[in-house]
Amino acid sequence: MRSNKKSLLAGLVGKGILKSRTPEMHMAEAEAQGMRAVYKLIDVDAFAGEVPSLAELVRAAELSGFDGLNITYPYKIEILPLLDELSDNARAVGSVNTVVFRNGKRFGHNTDLWGFAEGFRRGMDGVPRLNVLLIGAGGAGVAVAHALADCGVAELTIFDADTMRAQALAEQVQTNRPNVQATAISAITKDVADQLNGIVNATPVGMAKSPGTPFPAVFLRPDVWAADIVYFPLETEFLAHARATGCRVLPGSGMALFQAVRAFELFTGCEADPVRMKATFDAFDTVSQATAKA
Incomplete structure (x- = not known):
């Protein structure tokens, strides 16, 4: 993949995202490829006074010449009516986490699906996949559900605090991935x-602003694997309980990395280097450890 692009201007829109590692991954990769890069965090929690609507935020970025936006909680479904076109992936799952501004139009993509699937394939090779519990049927959960189906899960059990949303996702997965039994x-x-082989948390529970665990720790078993999409903190309370029980665990870093790899390619038209972007992601942990020792 080649491009003569000389710069990158992008941002991440979401709630409670000030600790996101996404800006550094994109800027470091762009600079490594000889581009000038600016990637802004647009955290609605950081606004003083009245918070702009999602439509206003998207329009402002578009008018400011942004190449695109990443979209995270709680806007991955709300963004849909604001877009001109959807990729096949985004249309199938009904959730968008990457918007590209091009030729006066807004193109919606979902890189979460591939991002989670790629992280799962690399980090959970060989785990049993007969019956997996997915917690969370929101924008991220929709993508993760389809990714789990693509990774060979036979029976997908879905829980959400909104039971109608969980039921709707189960029906959607059955339609899009008929080889999977979704309930x-x-x-x-x-x-x-x-009955479970594995558990995946696709809710914000476990983030610094939403402490706790989405799955009762007393129900964990050593032969069950556990995965999370939260990556700040990298070791959520859920994963800490699972690790202490003896479970094989997958942190949210894999999904965070690989969705960013695909998003970078959509923004710039240039192929990203996953190894280089992972090194940027991992550098946060090195800095944190050094700070703790100082």
Whole structure:
């Protein structure tokens, strides 16, 4: 993939995202490829006074000459009516996390699906996939559900605090991935937990601003694997409990990295280097450790 692009101007729109590593990954990769790069965090929690609407934020970025925006919680579904065209991936899952501004139009993509799937393939090779519980049926959950189906999960059990949303996602997965048996549940019980091979958290629970765990720790077993999409903190309470129980765990870093790799390519038309972008991501942990020792 080649491009004569000389600069990158992009941003991330979301709530409670000031610790995101996405800006540094994009800027470091752009600069490594000889581009001038600016990537802005647009955190609605940081606004004083009245918060602009999503439509206003998108329009402002477009008018300011941005190449595009990444979209995160809680806007991945809300963004849909504001777009001109959707990629096949985004249309299938009904969720967008990357918007590209080009030729006066807004193009919506979903890089979460490939991002989670790629991280899962690399980090959870060989794990059993007969029955997996997905917690969260929002914008990220929709992408993760389809990614799990693509990674060979046979039975997908879906829980969300909004039971109708969980049911809608189960029906959507059945339609888009008919080889998977998808079922919505209204509560996570011991009977449900006893049947599981794996658990995936696709909710904000576990983030610094949403502490806690989405899955009862008492239901964990050493033969169950656990994955999270939250990456700040990298070791969520859910994963900490799972690791202490003896579970194989997958942090949210994989999805964060690979969705950014694909988004960078969409913004710039240039192929990204995953190894280089991972090094940028991992550098945050090195800095944190050095600060703690100082």
